Amino acid sequence: MDEIFDIFLLEAIINGILFGGVLALLSLGLNLIFGVVDVVWICYAELVMFGMYTVYWLAGVYDINIFIAALGAIALVSVLGWLVHVLIISPILGTAPINQLLATGGLLFFLQSVATLMFSIEFRNLGLRLPILEFSEMYFSYARLLAFGVALVGMVVVYLFLTRTYIGAAIRAISQDREIMVLMGVNAKKIYWVTASIGGGLAGLAACLLVLQYDVHPFVGISFGPITFIICVLGGLGNMIGGFIAAFILSIIISIGGLYSEIEWGYVFAFAFFIVMMFIRPQGLLGKK
């Protein structure tokens, strides 16, 4: 009896880690934007939703090759991210931070309802069924393995971009000191544009991975939006490595919680864990004081 139980627990933990890959990718984009522009995009998950629809339409309806569809989705969401910054964030960049959070919250409603208007509330899926991998009595879906792998590669690429390129260095510099870098001759506007586009592109990449596992509908963002913010805050807003670790901790909690009871309880435990952690480390796991 004990042995079977442990197998289930191990399976839950591994599935949690695989799920954490996508969450880590989601929080990476949000963290990048927060760290550089100092704005929380409450509508981030809704951008992901648009990416999922793009893949669905291109690959599922127009029968375009799935990889080209994925690239299309990444490009489109990247442009969307840039538009969010140019149209909504930059006019109010100088006002109270909470206004920026609320303006993107308005965009959340807007994107949700535009999706309803354009695509109706039907649940849609690609109809792709990736095989299930069996490994010593444990079952893992290929979609999750693929998502995990791509998420890891995506994160390494972003890390290399930030540390090895000139513009990456400028992005890191501006996230450390907004005022001084402008005096040093860095074009802040350009940096913000690049960051918003990369943040959008990462949302697009996450969308391509999520559409393999989940149905897409206008309210899909609500189901993983809040957990993404929580991950970013838990890791320390703007701290990418912290967000990475937090994503895995929370996804394992969700997965194990879901093993013993309904999946909602897994999320309840994750959120409760977050609230408790905020009191122990208010600056986040790896945040600086």
Add this chain to the structure above:
Amino acid sequence: MMTRTIPFIIGFLLVVAPFITPQYPLHLLIMILIWSLVYTAWSLMGRFGLVSLGHGAFMSIGAYVTALLWNYSGISPWIGIPAAMITAAIMAFLVAYPCFQFKIVGHYFALVTLALSEVVKLVIIASRDHTGGSLGFTPNREGDGTSFYALQFADKETFYFVVLGAWVLGLVIWRLVDKSMMRYALDSISEDEDASAAAGIHVTGSKLKITMLSAVLTALGGALYCQYQMFIGPEVIGGIGISLQIVFAVVVGGLYTMMGPTIGAIITLLMTEIFRNWITSLRTEGIDLAGLDTSIYGLMLILFIIFLPKGVLGELIDRLAGGRQKDTS
């Protein structure tokens, strides 16, 4: 002269309103009053820079505690509502005390409270055996639907006065806070916490008091919503959607004035009603534009925050005050 008589005229109109208006406008009026109470409750703390995205949680607690006590234990809402308000206060204390103690402010406070509203929503969904989960929950009707004991009224007129009373209570509390010493303390805290603490203000205590007061009033609003609509759902009165809606309505109306949240409730509710009716009438003609109403709503919210951050009433008062200053100089 004018500014003194206007409140009396509005007060008179509000008292006679149920006797002269048809059912549908009366329903709208009741909804506006209930939401105004919730928005006013939010603005109590919101005006001091304590932006909470967790008020959906307090509303849900108010509604669900009252309804669950009534359905499962037969406890009258007259006891159930105070019990719900106390539960909300305890919840607010448990989350807010450590937040304030550890100086979680701004973005962080908003996101911690957002987590709270998600936790409450998910607990309601997960305990579906008792709460009905996502499908929602209906309090049992007592007799023919009108019962003072059960705080259920089949006619809208009686309920209108209950809600009107609660709304006035909310405004009175707003005014009392506005005139109190605590208001100056909180104003100074929102400017600079450390300096306020150095000046002898009990920072955590003041913030905690206003947060709990706000949570209690919000729970009252939630309970009244439940008693009036006789239906509640985890997404209908809680979760991230409602929490954001509360903040928006206040921002639209005006955060720093007593009537601002009420104006916000009037504007947002009328806007959604008009758009919804329009969409419904289009649907009868065979044009399905579901989602267009909320698209316009969302767009207007963005525009409001970009161009009118003080809200409609706040901007109006500023304009009038500006005009007056010119006159006197």
